[in-house]
Amino acid sequence: MAILSKAAAAAASILMMAALQPALAGKGDDTLNVAFGLEVTTLDNYHEPSREGLILARLIYDSLLFKDQKTGEFKPELAKSFRFVDDKTIEFELRPGVKFHDGSTMTADDVVYTLNLVTTKEYNARYQIAVSWIDKAVKVDDHKVRLLMKAPYPLALEMLAGNLPIYPKAYYEKAGPAGMGVKPVGTGPYRLVELTPGTRFVFERFDGYYADSPKGRPAIKKVVVRILPEVNTQYAELTTGQLDWIWRVPPDAARNLSRRSNLEVKSAQIMRFAYINLAPNFNDGKSPLADARVRRALVHAVDRESIKKAFVGEASQVIDSACNPLQFGCSTDVAKYGYDPAKAKQLLTEAGYPNGFSIDLLSAGNPTAQVEAIVANLAKVGVKATMVEQPFAAALSAWREGKYGMFVSNWGSYGVGDVGLSTSQFFSGTPDDKVKDPEVMPLLKEADVSIDRDLRKRNYAKAQARIADQAYWLPLWTFSITTAQNKDLDFSLDPDEFARFYFAKWK
Amino acid sequence: MLRYAVRRLASALLLALFVSFLSYILIFAAGDPAVALAGEAGTAADAERMRAAYGLNQPIWVQYGRWLWSVLHGNFGRSLYFDQPVSTILFGRFGVTMTLGVCSIVFALLLSLPLGIIAARWQGSAVDHLVRTIAVVGQAMPTFWFALLLVILLSVTFPILPTSGSETWRHFVMPTIVLGYFAMPALMRLTRSGMIQVLESDYIRTSRAMGIPGRRILFRYALRNAVIPVVSLSAAQFGYMLAGSVVVETVFALHGAGLLASESIRRSDLPTVQALVLCFSMIYVVLTLAADLVNAWLDPRMRS
Numbered sequence: 070m071a072i073l074s075k076a077a078a079a080a081a082s083i084l085m086m087a088a089l090q091p092a093l094a095g096k097g098d099d100t101l102n103v104a105f106g107l108e109v110t111t112l113d114n115y116h117e118p119s120r121e122g123l124i125l126a127r128l129i130y131d132s133l134l135f136k137d138q139k140t141g142e143f144k145p146e147l148a149k150s151f152r153f154v155d156d157k158t159i160e161f162e163l164r165p166g167v168k169f170h171d172g173s174t175m176t177a178d179d180v181v182y183t184l185n186l187v188t189t190k191e192y193n194a195r196y197q198i199a200v201s202w203i204d205k206a207v208k209v210d211d212h213k214v215r216l217l218m219k220a221p222y223p224l225a226l227e228m229l230a231g232n233l234p235i236y237p238k239a240y241y242e243k244a245g246p247a248g249m250g251v252k253p254v255g256t257g258p259y260r261l262v263e264l265t266p267g268t269r270f271v272f273e274r275f276d277g278y279y280a281d282s283p284k285g286r287p288a289i290k291k292v293v294v295r296i297l298p299e300v301n302t303q304y305a306e307l308t309t310g311q312l313d314w315i316w317r318v319p320p321d322a323a324r325n326l327s328r329r330s331n332l333e334v335k336s337a338q339i340m341r342f343a344y345i346n347l348a349p350n351f352n353d354g355k356s357p358l359a360d361a362r363v364r365r366a367l368v369h370a371v372d373r374e375s376i377k378k379a380f381v382g383e384a385s386q387v388i389d390s391a392c393n394p395l396q397f398g399c400s401t402d403v404a405k406y407g408y409d410p411a412k413a414k415q416l417l418t419e420a421g422y423p424n425g426f427s428i429d430l431l432s433a434g435n436p437t438a439q440v441e442a443i444v445a446n447l448a449k450v451g452v453k454a455t456m457v458e459q460p461f462a463a464a465l466s467a468w469r470e471g472k473y474g475m476f477v478s479n480w481g482s483y484g485v486g487d488v489g490l491s492t493s494q495f496f497s498g499t500p501d502d503k504v505k506d507p508e509v510m511p512l513l514k515e516a517d518v519s520i521d522r523d524l525r526k527r528n529y530a531k532a533q534a535r536i537a538d539q540a541y542w543l544p545l546w547t548f549s550i551t552t553a554q555n556k557d558l559d560f561s562l563d564p565d566e567f568a569r570f571y572f573a574k575w576k
Numbered sequence: 577m578l579r580y581a582v583r584r585l586a587s588a589l590l591l592a593l594f595v596s597f598l599s600y601i602l603i604f605a606a607g608d609p610a611v612a613l614a615g616e617a618g619t620a621a622d623a624e625r626m627r628a629a630y631g632l633n634q635p636i637w638v639q640y641g642r643w644l645w646s647v648l649h650g651n652f653g654r655s656l657y658f659d660q661p662v663s664t665i666l667f668g669r670f671g672v673t674m675t676l677g678v679c680s681i682v683f684a685l686l687l688s689l690p691l692g693i694i695a696a697r698w699q700g701s702a703v704d705h706l707v708r709t710i711a712v713v714g715q716a717m718p719t720f721w722f723a724l725l726l727v728i729l730l731s732v733t734f735p736i737l738p739t740s741g742s743e744t745w746r747h748f749v750m751p752t753i754v755l756g757y758f759a760m761p762a763l764m765r766l767t768r769s770g771m772i773q774v775l776e777s778d779y780i781r782t783s784r785a786m787g788i789p790g791r792r793i794l795f796r797y798a799l800r801n802a803v804i805p806v807v808s809l810s811a812a813q814f815g816y817m818l819a820g821s822v823v824v825e826t827v828f829a830l831h832g833a834g835l836l837a838s839e840s841i842r843r844s845d846l847p848t849v850q851a852l853v854l855c856f857s858m859i860y861v862v863l864t865l866a867a868d869l870v871n872a873w874l875d876p877r878m879r880s
Contacts, residue, residue: 108839110657118615118657193629195615197622250659266658266665268831269741297740297829298839299720305727306739434616461616462844463607469620483617500620 111250130234130255182238199232288574313555345543348503351474364540366416368406384549398488400530403537425451431473433464484565588861609844653847673832683756692767711761740829770802811867
């Protein structure tokens with residue numbers, strides 16, 4: 070009896086403790102609670118590989134420029150103004166009095182130091198594409214810096230807007246990437262106040278933030294970011310109000326969450342798109358893929374519209390070119406192959422495959438249901454595709470080594486709205502390019518280094534027309550990201566997949 | 577006894593090294609670490625650069641030899657992702673995993689020993705059937721599913737426990753129940769069958785005939801012998817909980833060693849994976865050794 074009553078008392082006290090649990094999320098304590106599924110390993114922007122980590126980095130650090138996602142306009146951020154001196158030189162006048170989180174003032178020395186450091190080979194920046202075009206940065210005076218490029222680079226402004234944050238020279242020399250990774254110091258709208266490596270990050274609005282930043286002064290005081298690898302745990306916490314925002318919610322879960330009265334579900338189109346790479350030279354050109362009619366038949370065979378509707382997400386669009394229509398230089402005036410299994414069969418028969426053929430379909434980073442639907446569609450016209458699912462790194466190596474003829478995957482173009490980072494990535498003779506079309510390569514190479522926008526547009530359009538005509542690709546659909554959030558939260562995702570929490574506010 | 581322990585430790589160490597070499601090769605078989613390092617958006621040139629920067633272009637045995645050399649000097653190297661020494665990362669992660677492991681094995685033993693004894697004492701009765709049903713359910717139920725059921729019950733419907741994190745003891749309640757319940761059936765069945773066997777033995781019959789009270793026979797004479805195999809199994813189960821708690825760690829976002837291992841394998845973070853494999857295998861070795869020592873203490877015949 071005594072034991073029983075003790076147990077009851079213990080149980081009661083547990084319930085009491087639970088009742089005393091503080092309200093965790095939301096508007097009440099002006100804290101935005103966010104969850105990501107993937108671990109963030111470092112907050113040093115130049116060493117972090119994941120999108121999630123780079124999103125956090127942009128809360129902490131500012132760059133010289135800022136891109137307005139609505140107008141596409143480049144605005145000065147840490148720079149007060151900028152101008153092109155010539156094709157290869159940009160001059161920045163720096164904003165005076167900008168403070169780092171450690172209280173020091175940003176000067177031309179910090180800018181020159183950062184840009185010259187991250188471009189060195191020894192520094193080994195994770196994404197070379199952001200830094201490799203820079204020759205050097207030169208200090209003109211305390212508030213003026215010139216940036217010299219190796220060659221005219223049409224994406225210079227894109228890279229300067231977000232991908233090249235400025236670090237404090239004195240601190241970074243002392244702390245290095247290891248110190249910066251856990252105790253970051255930047256000029257950004259939020260500063261890091263607490264960190265459990267890889268799992269939990271607490272940010273607080275930086276009171277010394279410069280007033281006329283295009284990022285603006287954040288409306289929400291605190292942002293708490295946690296890594297919750299299990300999506301169902303994310304849904305549970307969102308439902309009970311312990312989280313205010315999650316993303317990459319699959320369509321079926323989105324439907325369930327949207328029924329909750331305290332939640333809002335949004336779908337936003339993003340730069341990422343899905344595709345199937347076809348290698349005409351696979352198996353020394355002896356595979357059926359060598360024949361353009363076969364490749365066209367494959368495109369006709371896949372019912373992209375239906376698969377998109379069922380498995381991809383509301384805001385997505387089926388695409389016909391090797392790029393995302395949101396990007397500069399993405400022409401939609403290309404050959405289109407609608408869903409037509411009869412036509413596909415006819416083309417296969419003409420090419421000498423009346424009974425179809427068997428082939429491996431390498432897959433990485435796709436929801437399995439989508440790929441299975443594609444496989445089922447192909448089977449209807451007699452093409453027996455076997456899905457070979459591999460981790461991204463393994464699949465990419467295998468593709469580059471020419472071990473597969475078809476590779477289904479997706480590409481985010483670094484969130485940059487320019488086909489120089491999509492079409493060119495796959496068709497300008499890179500190791501990812503298994504076509505190496507002599508007509509396409511020179512067009513892309515010329516456009517990639519030109520700053521003449523009309524020439525670029527023309528060349529890209531020609532290249533994309535040729536790619537579609539030859540059906541070197543089976544373009545699938547653009548991605549959309551579904552977010553689920555607290556109904557009181559006023560926040561939307563931009564197409565470049567960089568969630569900008571400094572723009573979030575309570576309704 | 578001491579010589580035996582030392583010899584066992586030495587051979588176990590060799591085994592651990594062999595395992596670590598195997599895992600080194602497997603990481604390469606699972607995909608090119610350089611490509612993983614270059615990131616999802618990394619170009620072939622990025623991968624090439626990573627290969628050179630981290631010496632991944634050398635033959636595997638050279639790389640492994642270099643790793644082994646630094647480990648023998650007490651240096652586990654730096655994570656390729658965290659920009660921190662592997663030892664620092666592991667220290668924090670093992671704290672979480674150890675807490676969860678200890679809580680779970682204690683919970684499992686607290687559940688399985690009494691249940692096993694009761695089931696054996698009243699073998700074939702309704703209580704026995706009930707206990708065995710509980711065990712079968714625990715064995716058959718996938719841990720992630722049970723974990724999610726608990727989350728729905730104790731966090732969503734009746735919000736009394738937190739779903740994720742490892743800040744307070746309350747964060748460990750649900751993970752402990754899930755992991756402990758999973759380890760319970762095997763321990764319970766072994767206790768039960770051990771007890772049944774012992775209770776039928778001659779010396780117990782003799783003790784009964786001598787009029788020693790039932791409770792004393794059960795706990796003092798029977799349990800002590802019945803529990804010997806349970807000790808060995810608990811050690812193995814505990815090792816499994818430390819190394820194999822990845823599902824529970826994932827659901828409850830306990831960032832422990834199991835979750836770190838699975839994430840590191842995905843990222844091909846060689847130094848981290850290697851250190852984890854070595855730690856996990858050493859834990860098994862130490863635990864089996866400890867179990868043998870406890871058994872020797874329980875059973876004087878094993879001491880000689």
